[in-house]
Amino acid sequence: MRVFWLSLMATTLAVAPMTAALAKDGKIVLAQADDDDDDDDAAPAAASGPSPMAPAEAPGKGMPASALNAKKLGLADVSLSSQDVPELILGSAESEFVTNHKHFVLRAGQGYRWNITSAAGLEYKFRATDFFRNVWFNQIVIDDLEIHMAGPPAWLEFDAMGTIAIQFTSIRPGDYEWHIDGLDGAQDMKGTITVVP
Numbered sequence: 001m002r003v004f005w006l007s008l009m010a011t012t013l014a015v016a017p018m019t020a021a022l023a024k025d026g027k028i029v030l031a032q033a034d035d036d037d038d039d040d041d042a043a044p045a046a047a048s049g050p051s052p053m054a055p056a057e058a059p060g061k062g063m064p065a066s067a068l069n070a071k072k073l074g075l076a077d078v079s080l081s082s083q084d085v086p087e088l089i090l091g092s093a094e095s096e097f098v099t100n101h102k103h104f105v106l107r108a109g110q111g112y113r114w115n116i117t118s119a120a121g122l123e124y125k126f127r128a129t130d131f132f133r134n135v136w137f138n139q140i141v142i143d144d145l146e147i148h149m150a151g152p153p154a155w156l157e158f159d160a161m162g163t164i165a166i167q168f169t170s171i172r173p174g175d176y177e178w179h180i181d182g183l184d185g186a187q188d189m190k191g192t193i194t195v196v197p
Contacts, residue, residue, distance in 0.1 A: 070196045075107045082111035082138075082167060090158065090180065090189065091120025097183065102191030111138070111169045118158035124180050124189075126156040131176035131193050141165040155181065170195045 089100040106112060118124050132152035140147040140156075142164050156164050172195065179190035 070107050073105060073196065075105070075196065078107060078109045080111075082113050085112050085114035087115040087117060089117045089119050090124045090126070091118060091122055093119070096120040096122040097187040097189060099189055099191065104191070104193045106170045106193065106195045108170050108173045108195050108197050111167070113165060113167050115163050115165050116156060117163040118161050121161065124158040125182065126158070126178065127154075127181050128176060128178035128193065129154070130174070131178065131195075134172040134174060134176070134195070135168040135170050138167040138169065141167070173197045 085104060085106065086101055088104075092098055116126060135152070137149055137152055140149075140153065143162070156166075158164070174195055176193045176195070177190060178193060179188075183189050
């Protein structure tokens, strides 16, 4: 097993820069690449302009993630530096049951930083069990406090407003779901994370 991880890391270290993507109106919106891989930085502030909106359905819906082509989706090659996934904001001043994005597209073998923020007073229990089991976690950062672990978390829980930053390397292609535990019907908050080869 150790040989597999060493081989994967060597492959990851040998390729060019890339970016994360987010679906927008049937197209893929690319996040900015960031060559600064300093894990001790505070979580970046949310963008002041409007954030891109996701379509009602995930890109490639109905197709397995392994059949999707990363280059055709607009994803660049895997790089050494961790890339930023567009921030997921749970709730808003107007409603506790909205999100700014629902569908995310990542590339297998790439390191990522993902800020997940609670912007409302509701207690959110963010679950992405299958996704968490198919990535290699580097750390979880909460208020500049780092949690390093050898396995995935069961869930991320927000008891108050704030941001949890997760840093990971995507490993296995697939279609994964995320949701906020305990909500359904009109209050349902869920989406997808597609990891392509």
